[in-house]
Amino acid sequence: xxxxxxxxxxxxxxxxxxxxxxxxxxxxxxxxxxxxxxxxxxxxxxxxxxxxxxxxxxxxxxxxxxxxxxxxxxxxxxxxxxxxxxxxxxxxxxxxxxxxxxxxxxxxxxxxxxxxxxxxxxxxxxxxxxxxxxxxxxxxxxxxxxxxxxxxxxxxxxxxxxxxxxxxxxxxxxxxxxxxxxxxxxxxxxxxxxxxxxxxxxxxxxxxxxxxxxxxxxxxxxxxxxxxxxxxxxxxxxxxxxxxxxxxxxxxxxxxxxxxxxxxxxxxxxxxxxxx
Amino acid sequence: xxxxxxxxxxxxxxxxxxxxxxxxxxxxxxxxxxxxxxxxxxxxxxxxxxxxxxxxxxxxxxxxxxxxxxxxxxxxxxxxxxxxxxxxxxxxxxxxxxxxxxxxxxxxxxxxxxxxxxxxxxxxxxxxxxxxxxxxxxxxxxxxxxxxxxxxxxxxxxxxxxxxxxxxxxxxxxxxxxxxxxxxxxxxxxxxxxxxxxxxxxxxxxxxxxxxxxxxxxxxxxxxxxxxxxxxxxxxxxxxxxxxxxxxxxxxxxxxxxxxxxxxxxxxxxxxxxxxxxxxxxxxxxxxxxxxxxxxxxxxxxxxxxxxxxxxxx
Numbered sequence: 001x002x003x004x005x006x007x008x009x010x011x012x013x014x015x016x017x018x019x020x021x022x023x024x025x026x027x028x029x030x031x032x033x034x035x036x037x038x039x040x041x042x043x044x045x046x047x048x049x050x051x052x053x054x055x056x057x058x059x060x061x062x063x064x065x066x067x068x069x070x071x072x073x074x075x076x077x078x079x080x081x082x083x084x085x086x087x088x089x090x091x092x093x094x095x096x097x098x099x100x101x102x103x104x105x106x107x108x109x110x111x112x113x114x115x116x117x118x119x120x121x122x123x124x125x126x127x128x129x130x131x132x133x134x135x136x137x138x139x140x141x142x143x144x145x146x147x148x149x150x151x152x153x154x155x156x157x158x159x160x161x162x163x164x165x166x167x168x169x170x171x172x173x174x175x176x177x178x179x180x181x182x183x184x185x186x187x188x189x190x191x192x193x194x195x196x197x198x199x200x201x202x203x204x205x206x207x208x209x210x211x212x213x214x215x216x217x218x219x220x221x222x223x224x225x226x227x228x229x230x231x232x233x234x235x236x237x238x239x240x241x242x243x244x245x246x247x248x249x250x251x252x253x254x255x256x257x258x259x260x261x262x263x264x265x266x267x268x269x270x271x272x273x274x275x276x
Numbered sequence: 277x278x279x280x281x282x283x284x285x286x287x288x289x290x291x292x293x294x295x296x297x298x299x300x301x302x303x304x305x306x307x308x309x310x311x312x313x314x315x316x317x318x319x320x321x322x323x324x325x326x327x328x329x330x331x332x333x334x335x336x337x338x339x340x341x342x343x344x345x346x347x348x349x350x351x352x353x354x355x356x357x358x359x360x361x362x363x364x365x366x367x368x369x370x371x372x373x374x375x376x377x378x379x380x381x382x383x384x385x386x387x388x389x390x391x392x393x394x395x396x397x398x399x400x401x402x403x404x405x406x407x408x409x410x411x412x413x414x415x416x417x418x419x420x421x422x423x424x425x426x427x428x429x430x431x432x433x434x435x436x437x438x439x440x441x442x443x444x445x446x447x448x449x450x451x452x453x454x455x456x457x458x459x460x461x462x463x464x465x466x467x468x469x470x471x472x473x474x475x476x477x478x479x480x481x482x483x484x485x486x487x488x489x490x491x492x493x494x495x496x497x498x499x500x501x502x503x504x505x506x507x508x509x510x511x512x513x514x515x516x517x518x519x520x521x522x523x524x525x526x527x528x529x530x531x532x533x534x535x536x537x538x539x540x541x542x543x544x545x546x547x548x549x550x551x552x553x554x555x556x557x558x559x560x561x562x563x564x565x566x567x568x569x570x571x572x573x574x575x576x577x578x579x580x581x582x583x584x585x586x587x588x589x590x
Contacts (some may be wrong), residue, residue: 020367125363129380130353268330
């Protein structure tokens, strides 16, 4: 039977180690701050300036707007041209950018936890404890998953505040979030966090260092960029249903990766692993 | 023998490479048993197998009457292991490290608190208990690593190269701690080392390994008897003595070594022959200024065994 106490202490230890690692903390704080606070704030401040309507009048956005399904365009009804452009940019195109956060945070902590443990030569002492392989795996996976989801949720709250407070002079009302964001935040975000953990665990079994694991798992961000490009190109429209479907596919992929990760995570393999 | 560890005809392969070759030994309760051998002799692999980290290819193993193949978790709960490197979480304090390993060892929060204070005090780490262990000296880290291995008051301690990389003073401190741990709790200790001086000082019995196989095992006296039945006798002379060769024919002399004009080194069957040798030399006109007998050291035993094994392999 799994010991909850063992898993809790592993989570506690891993998070304590992350908290003491300045480079990880800086990257965990900076990326959400830039993507979810500074960037939208700058856009909204610029939009408040005189002549902003002209500057934000992008013909590509107009083309996108023309092709967008009515389920999405309905959310923009009653907006003037500037409001429409801002809502498209910050409320719709920006949405996949938000998904970078759970991937980045979970990959960063999982790399620190799995590959970092080997890099710092602490793994063997951990393996000599009575904790089972599954407890060790789940403890470490949760230590990466929980903060990834919490940081993404906190970033969402900050983003909502920034858009509604800094955007109030332009919109005159609370206009964000759109319904698709709830699917992204509560369904797709945990899926991407789990995907980041699963991928990093697998990669960590093949590389020896934290940086190696982190950089390789960082390529998962391409998935998010793919979503973003797909939206801009009109290939995919991120409605609530599409969000739920994307989440389902990512959960499946994460499940497969975590299953494979559990298979790889046993004492013999970990002790005999060589760098490749 | 009331055995805590029983190993019988153990074989282990990494792929096709043999890591342990027909190894058999027993460790009695309360004993300090040393595994001696060069790097790659199979000492660490033996510890891993005994803790159920992976399954042996062939042979029988029992640790505290548990089977490491199926009861590794239970063995690790009852035993403590000091790995070759201290393996501490260097961003955490000593107290946090002990809390983490104490919890995983199954101690309650109050037991951890009590035990942590005891160990920090015993291992002279109380003053720096809340500092990051990354700021500790090597000796302090090693002391904390032993404290970690000992947190659950294990009946059996595995110590893998406990003084490796330490300066002589820190190494002495660690050796004293190991002796103290054993004395206080009667803990059985399996010590892996290639430090022969340490093994000689700490171990009741020893097993000398090479390439996964046992070359010899027993107490130091047993091992001495295996490689040589005798002792060394050094005699210093005031003036050169002419007929050294004749000493080879005296009773009890096994061999004459390192001879020069002013000193003689003899291997004798035992100390009862010393008076007759001294008497023989004095009668022959030798002016003796010093006579010193010396038991064959573990180092000499070890090197002789390793060398003869090398020759046999060749």
